[in-house]
Amino acid sequence: WYLKNSPSRLAILLGIKAKQLEEVVYHASYIVTDAGTAPLSKKQILSEQDYSALTEEYGSRFTALTGAEAVKKLLQELDLDKEVKSLRKKLKTSSKQKRDRIIKRLEVVEAFNNSDNKPEWMVMDVIPVIPPDLRPMVALDGRRLATTDLNDLYRRILNRNNRLKKQKEQMAPRLITKNEKRMLQEAVDALFDNAKRGKKAAVERNRHLKSLSDMLRGKQGRFRQNLLGKRVDYSGRSVIIVGPDLEMYQCGIPREMAIILFKPFVLRELQKLTGNDANSKKNANSKYERMDDDVWAALEKVVREHPVLLNRAPTLHRLGIQAFEPKLIDGKAIRLHPLVTPAFNADFDGDQMAVHVPLSNEAQAEARLLMLASNNILNPKDGKPVVTPSQDMVLGNYYLTIEERKDRVFTGFRAEERQAEYDFKNRNEGHFFSNFDEAYLAYQHQEIGLHTRIIVDPKSINQKFSEEQKNKYLVTTLGKLIFNRILPPTFPYLNEPSLVNLENVTPDKYFFAKGTNPKEFMKNMELPAPFKKKFLAQIIAQVFKDLQISETSKMLDRLKDLGFKYSTVAGITVSFADINVYSKKSERIDLTNSNIADITGWYEDGMLTDKERRDLVIKEWQTARDDIQKGLMAEFDKDNNIYMMSDSGARGNASNFAQLAGMRGLMNNPKGEIIEVPVQASFREGLTVSEFFISTHGARKGSTDTALKTAESGYLTRRLVDVSQDVIVVDEDCGTERGVYMEPVMDDTKEIVPLYDRIVGRFASKDVINPKTKQVIAKRNELITEELGQAIIKAEVTGVEIRSNLTCNSDNGVCAKCYGRNLATNKRVEVGEAVGVVAAQSIGEPGTQLTMRTFHTGGVASASDITQGLPRIQELFEARNPKGKAVISEVDGKVKSIDRQRGGISVVTITDAHDKDYKYTMDPNVEALFRKGASVKAGQRLTLGSINPKELLRVVSAEAAEMYILEEVQKVYRAQGVEISDKHIELIIRQMLRRISIVTEGDTELLPGTEVSVAEFKRVNKEAFRAMKRPAVGRPILLGITRASLRSDSFLSAASFQETTRILTDAAIRGKTDELHGLKENVIIGGLIPAGTGILRESSFSYDRSNTYTEEEELEF
Structure with missing residues (x-):
């Protein structure tokens, strides 16, 4: 480990090149341990020939050894204190390149010096053998033995060692013993780590033997297989x-x-x-x-x-x-x-x-x-109900809340039968019923249908109405009366799917005063839409907000039963007759074909390039498909079975219809480029052979993508969990003064995410003031509830500064005020909540829904080739150099000139306030985002593309980089219609910026150019201030999530993630102790995790077994 793992610790410590050191260890060259009177220097490397020549010349006036004994002797002679002093001295006077080498060496020397480890312990004289139970032998039938690889590896060492002993006794020539020593060294290497050495020790059929390191490494290794995951009984x-x-x-x-x-x-x-x-x-x-x-x-x-x-x-x-x-x-x-x-x-x-x-x-x-x-009704990722009804339940409730009017005329398929049935069902429209039972009885006697509009006295309904409404009559249907019976009595009567109706009271337009002619009133009244899936989700969220959890789950059960019952009553099914091909389809396709003929003509006349022609043709077909889709949807009957399934949100969408009865449209080839020949047929008409073949590309790519995506997304989740697992809510308030300014998310002029959604459930970092009246709406450190959020929107406040995980001051976690509300319970987050893991899961779980592909418009790359979907998320979280990188300005200033050069490359000059010029070169294919004379700010994009967050961190500030990553991650998820709360992404970004690179060390023991955690940096500087010394100066560095997990302060957590051997080697040299702050470390050692109920055990709670409580007291307690 100490020799082969890069960087080689032995080589750094001795100040020799790793390659030369390996030659010494494997008996290929000699190293001078004592120069004596010969013209040599200590630690000089001699080849076999040089050694022989020098021995002949100088005899025993110098000493040079080979093999591990030479290394051990040199290590014993090291004086660490002296080394540290001389290296620190050299550090102040050397050049940049030498400095880096000295810092590397100083790190290793200091690690040994501070940890009481002796350098010579890296060389072993004896090798302990692990107990036989850990390397069992099993007798198979037929007198053969099955054994663990370790036994083979130990056997090799024993054989070679015994042979060497014999050779020494028999005074064998030096060459033979040297060869044996080399083989022994290789055998030992194979035991410890069989993956490192060039020639791997293997048994028959080239299977590599599993060494001790292999038993720790990877998914099947000790860490991940046995310590982090165990099989359970029961x-x-x-x-x-x-x-x-x-x-x-x-x-x-x-x-x-x-x-x-x-x-x-x-x-x-x-x-x-x-x-x-x-x-x-x-x-x-x-x-x-x-x-x-x-x-x-x-x-x-x-x-x-x-x-x-x-x-x-x-x-x-x-x-x-x-x-x-x-x-x-x-x-x-x-x-x-x-x-x-x-x-x-x-x-x-x-x-x-x-x-x-x-x-x-x-x-x-x-x-x-x-x-x-x-x-568990709410989803922790966005605080919305996760238990929304689907499929049959949605369809049943949709069917139940349809309204029909008497004067509808049917045409087309089975028109007469349908007309007769409809008229019979709705013959008693506008009938008055005094209460629900009376109306239900009429339905059972087929006097009215579920959708017939009837008149009811609001006083007979057990829901919330205004006093004025109670003295009028309500126009509704029996279906809606049935639906409203499942709602709590404190709810308004739901007569239309609108938030106004849900949050306040039934709209007045459905009521008429006593003495009005009901038939006349109903003639001018428009029909409200049925309740769709989205509205059902809003109802559930509202019930959850107003009532207890138990009440919500009861309501959900009633909603489910209602949905199943009435989807059965409806008898909605799919028939071939429900799918009619769009009547004006051939006209629309003819129009497109004639337009394309014109485009081809222009191309042949040389007015278009091939790429322009291709883009125009593709655009023509896309417009044609959209037009056919719109026309088709307009032609559908509102009571068409398939249309009802789609409209309610139970199954299917407009694009499915377009493929069934309109046209399939353009397909992609396996590269992700669009094939310019479209599939003109729909599934209802049937595809030709060539059309079928064109569509197979996309189908196959879809299947392979799904398989790849699952693995990619799972690995992303694992890295996210690893980087954030030790973030726990550690205290109520960290007392920070800083916050993050939140504004609505805009796309050009359209608001995509309103300010309300971004601030509700967070704490205000400064007083929120009404710009007109100058009154305080929300005080500093106050939770912004739904009511306060609405007040802020009403006052037309444009942005709010809120407490955020990014600015939290807590060490080893975050505080409750910076985190805000726990989305899974809608209450303030409690101390001990494992918010890091929840954040990682919330971002990783929808990962499988993201697309894999980078979209191509075909041919020449353009700015629209920017990575999207899962690869873009990885690019952001791993802080990689983005594909299609934008050029950004490093200063605030003005664009002075744009010079076009050979090959279409342009050089842009920006002048800052001190008249200093900065030059940027730009690719001719990329669109510029500025004009001459325009003002630009530091960090502003000069070309289309993605900004590299590391550049933003260097040029502007950590805040700018944090907000950029947050925005970009949200963009990707929003494109797929996935909502994730900002706070989860903030937590991950906070972990990416938890290391600081030391610029100058001041009077502290830190080394310039090394990295330390923010907590360590604060601690060292605090001590420096107390002692009236100069503090260290550092700058934040942005690490990708993989690197951030590997740099974790806990070596157990890092080793169980990746690069196990390197991390354990490093921890051993430094003599590290693991403080067991995170969850993983505690799982590994088998303790309670320091989160949730595990935190209570650790703190002030002590168990007093002497007191016995009665059962009632215990429950109360």
């Missing part, structure tokens, strides 16, 4: 099926599975039955073996209050494991509540899930309080 797995009759907090567990999972609890219950005497254990066991009736009764009793955990792999975020109360069922499949499937990303097409039983009382309490499915 678990089972089975296929999942839907359980529509379950409550939110229940799951169905097969009896055969439960009887084994709960075996110890069942046995304890049986022992109680048979009386706790000596035989009871035996009796209980035999009953269990026979599966008596008592056993099943005991199981029912045990299961009643005992939650189990369900997990579906891949567990992408914390909602991938949730607790449920088991309900025993027949059969062999686990039953799952249909509403929790989105959180697990599960479906019922053969997915499997694993069940785990929490054993201890504490584990059961945590499962019940923190992990129960009915408590």
Whole structure:
């Protein structure tokens, strides 16, 4: 490790080149250990020939040795204190290149000096052999033995060592013993690390033997396989099926599975039955073996209050494991509540899930309080409900809330039958009913339909109305009356899918005064739209905001039952007759073809280049497809089954329709370029052979992309978790004065993300003042609630400075005020919340939805070739040099001149306030973003493309780089319609900037050019100030997430991530201690993690076992 790992610690310490040192160790050359009177210098390297010649000439007047003994002798002779002094002295006077070398050497020398490790300990005289249990031998049938690779490696060392001993006894020639020594050295190398040496030790068929280092390394190594992940008892797995009759907090567990999972609890219950005497254990066991009736009764009793955990792999975020109360069922499949499937990303097409039983009382309490499915309604990534109804449930509620008017005329397919049925259903439109029961009775007698508009007295409905409305009549439908019965009584009556109706009260336009002619009133009234998926999600969010969690889960269950019932009543299905080809399709295609003929004509006349022609043709076809899609959607009947599925949000979208009944349009080839021949047919008409072939490209690329994307996205999540796992909420308030200024996100003039969404749930860093009245809306350090957020928007405040994770002063974590609200509970975040892991999961989980491809317009690269999707996220988080990098200005100033040079390259000169000129060269293919005489700011883009955040950090400030990364990451996710709260991305960026590069050391012990953590830098400078010394000066450096994890202060965390051997080598030399601040380190040593309930154990809580409480007191406690 110390010789081969780069940088080679031995070589640095001795001040010799690594290659030369290796030659000495492998007996290929000699090193002078004592020059004596010969004209040589100490540590000079001699080849075999030189050594022979010098020995003949000078005899024993000098000493030169070879092999490990030479290295050991030199290491013993090192005086570390003297080395440190001389190196520090040299450091002040040397040139830049030499400085770097000296700093490297000084780091290693100081590490040894400070850690009480002796350098000669890097050379081993004896090799310990690990215990036989760790390297077992197993007898196979046929008298053969299977053994671990380690045994082979140890055997090689023993054989060579014994042979060397014999040779020494027999006074063998030097050449032979030297060769044996070299082989021994190689055998030892192979034992410690078989991957490093050129010739790897291998058995037959070229399989490399697994060395000690290999046992630590990688996914199958000691760290990741055994320390961070373990197999558990009391678990089972089975296929999942839907359980529509379950409550939110229940799951169905097969009896055969439960009887084994709960075996110890069942046995304890049986022992109680048979009386706790000596035989009871035996009796209980035999009953269990026979599966008596008592056993099943005991199981029912045990299961009643005992939650189990369900997990579906891949567990992408914390909602991938949730607790449920088991309900025993027949059969062999686990039953799952249909509403929790989105959180697990599960479906019922053969997915499997694993069940785990929490054993201890504490584990059961945590499962019940923190992990129960009915408590996990909000998604931690954006604070929106994750349990939104889908598919049939959406469709049923959509169907239920449709409204129909009497005077509709049908045309087309089966027009007469449909007209007769419709008129019969709605013949009693405008009928008055005094209450719900009366209307429902009329429906059962087929006097009215679910969608017929009827008139009801608002006083008979148990919902919120204004006093004025209670004295009028309400126009609604029976379907809406049924739907509103599932809502809490404190809610307004929902008659249209609008936020006004949801948050305040039913709009007045649906009410008329007594004495008005209802038929006349209804004639002029427009029909409200049915309730779609998006509106259902808003209802759930509103219920959650106003009421308790338990109430929300009950409401969700009622919504589910209603949806299933009425999607069945609706009998909506798909028929071939529902899909009609767009009537004006051929006209539109003819028009496009004639336009393309014109374009080709211009190209042949030399008025267009080939690229321009291609772009125009592609644009023509894209417009044609969009027009056909719009026309098709307009032609659809509102009660067409397929249209209803799509419009409600249950399944399908406009683009699917365009492909079914319009035209498929342009396809991509495997490179991601657009093929300019479109597929003109729709699936309804059927594709020709050539069209089918063109569309296969995209289909195959889609499949391969999905597979690649999953792995890429999983690896991204792993790196994110690793860099942020030690960020925990450590205190209530860090007392910082700084904040981050938040404004709405704009795209040109359109507002994409309103200010309200960015500030609600955060703390104000300064007073928010109404610009008109100058009154304070929100005080400094006050939580901006929904009400305050609305007040801020109403006052037309353009931006708010909020507390942010980026500016938090807490060491080893963040404080509750800088983090803001916990999105999963909608309450203030508690101390001990593992916000780092939540942040990493929130960013990684939607990663699979991002696209892999970089879009090409084909042919010449243009600014639109900027990386997007997953590769762009990686580029940002790894702080790489971006593809299609923009040139940025380094100063504030004016554009003085633009000089075009040969090859179309232009040189731009910018003059700053002190009349100093800065020149930038630009590629001719890239669009410039300025004119001559324009003012530019430092960090402003001069060309299209992505900015390199490291340049932004150097030119402007850390804040600018942080905000740029935040903005860009959000852009990628927004493009895919994924919402993630800013605070999660801020946490990751904070971790990327947690190291500081020392510029000048002042009077501290830090070395210039080295990196330290922000916390360490603060500590050293604090000490310097106390002692009235000069502090060190440093500048923040931006590290990619992989490098940031490897530079973690905890060596256990870093070693379990990547580059295990290098990190352990470094930790050993420095004699590092791990403070165990993060989660990973504690998992590795098997302790409680310092987060959540684990933090309570560590702090002021002490267990007093002497006091016994009654059960009531305990529950209360």
